[in-house]
Amino acid sequence: MAAAWAETIEQPGPAGSETAQGLEASIARGVSFLLANQNPNGSWGSATDTKGLNIYAPVPGAHHAFRAGVTALCISALVETGGAHDDPAAEPALQRSEDWLLENLPQLRRANPTAIYNVWGHAYGLQALAHLHARAEGKSDKQALIRTIAEGQVDLLGRYESVDGGWGYYDFDVGSKQPAASSTSFVTAAVLVAFHDIQAIGVEIPQRLLDRGIASIHRQRKSDFTYAYGEYLKMTPMRGINRPGGSLGRSQACNIALRLWGDDAVTDDVLTEWLQRLVDRNGWLSIGRKRPVPHEAWFQVAGYFYYFGHYYAALCLEALPPDRAEPFRSQLAGLITPLQETDGSWWDYPLYAYHRPYGTAFALMTLQRCLPAPSSH
Numbered sequence: 001m002a003a004a005w006a007e008t009i010e011q012p013g014p015a016g017s018e019t020a021q022g023l024e025a026s027i028a029r030g031v032s033f034l035l036a037n038q039n040p041n042g043s044w045g046s047a048t049d050t051k052g053l054n055i056y057a058p059v060p061g062a063h064h065a066f067r068a069g070v071t072a073l074c075i076s077a078l079v080e081t082g083g084a085h086d087d088p089a090a091e092p093a094l095q096r097s098e099d100w101l102l103e104n105l106p107q108l109r110r111a112n113p114t115a116i117y118n119v120w121g122h123a124y125g126l127q128a129l130a131h132l133h134a135r136a137e138g139k140s141d142k143q144a145l146i147r148t149i150a151e152g153q154v155d156l157l158g159r160y161e162s163v164d165g166g167w168g169y170y171d172f173d174v175g176s177k178q179p180a181a182s183s184t185s186f187v188t189a190a191v192l193v194a195f196h197d198i199q200a201i202g203v204e205i206p207q208r209l210l211d212r213g214i215a216s217i218h219r220q221r222k223s224d225f226t227y228a229y230g231e232y233l234k235m236t237p238m239r240g241i242n243r244p245g246g247s248l249g250r251s252q253a254c255n256i257a258l259r260l261w262g263d264d265a266v267t268d269d270v271l272t273e274w275l276q277r278l279v280d281r282n283g284w285l286s287i288g289r290k291r292p293v294p295h296e297a298w299f300q301v302a303g304y305f306y307y308f309g310h311y312y313a314a315l316c317l318e319a320l321p322p323d324r325a326e327p328f329r330s331q332l333a334g335l336i337t338p339l340q341e342t343d344g345s346w347w348d349y350p351l352y353a354y355h356r357p358y359g360t361a362f363a364l365m366t367l368q369r370c371l372p373a374p375s376s377h
Helices: 020-037 061-080 090-107 118-135 140-159 185-199 207-220 251-260 268-280 282-286 303-319 322-339 355-368
Strands: none
Touching (some): 020 322, 061 355, 118 185, 140 185, 140 207, 251 268, 268 303, 303 322
8 A cells, every 4th residue: 555645746736816715615625624634532643554764752742742743733723714614524523623722632741752733733832822722711710711721832931941942752862851952043933923912912932032042043034034044053044044045934933933923024025025036936835846855955945834834924915915925825726725635634744743733723713814805806
């Protein structure tokens, strides 16, 4: 039997016009996939579907982290698309996943001194908690519980912050109590976006964490708003992974993270330039999609940057004036919708059994932001 990652790799279609009806149908199929793919306990993803080359994942902690992060993403996707489908199974599925997250997220820790994948679970967990807080409107006890759990996640991100500020997901240097390895620009960006979301429900973010995280991304930013993969590579700025083609999946996240926290350098022009680059040069990012070896594609692009990058590009749309954002809605949709699998999922990198739910969640949240703005209906 052929491995899942050996499927034919489809190329994205032309970035053109997508109808609202077509987008809504694609979103509904993606939602149906998530509902059918949910674990009985309410989570998504598992340590099955291994391949010849599996990403480093010390058991069981790495898989606790993967499952927490993926489940949080799926919760966010189901909440955000709530008005775009009419599936009666969605509400009970959300309740099961909420119960799982509220029980398991506070227990999440790093797998061992070297593998710090838990930062993904804390970051996306915060975004899911912000959504769940909104869903619990009028239920003061539930909202108080959610804020308490969110405060614990912020505290844990403080513990797992790099000694130089920002966040990474490996510490092969020392393996110390506070990670000694350098931060990576895109992980730090994801955390900062999550901090922005959770702050909106009244959870305090320590200013020191913010300042150090922002400074770490600034240290990795080049003059053209290309961002180094990690601080350990900032002294080789022309290495492929640090050039624009290698940064296509990172610049979107770093730009929106800095913009949300008041960086005046990330102007509307910067956001639109990098949205246009993502559209025009999408092939460099897409070539890495579905390849089983990380960073084997041109510019050392790894497959798992594809839907990640487009999700943060969609967040950039929300930061732009409507007239500047509107042209990119159909362009992003034209890239994402042709890549939907026959089962309704999207995926970009074979990662045990986590890749379909996380890819689908990112794609759904991207497409939701590509729907025509209410004023244009």
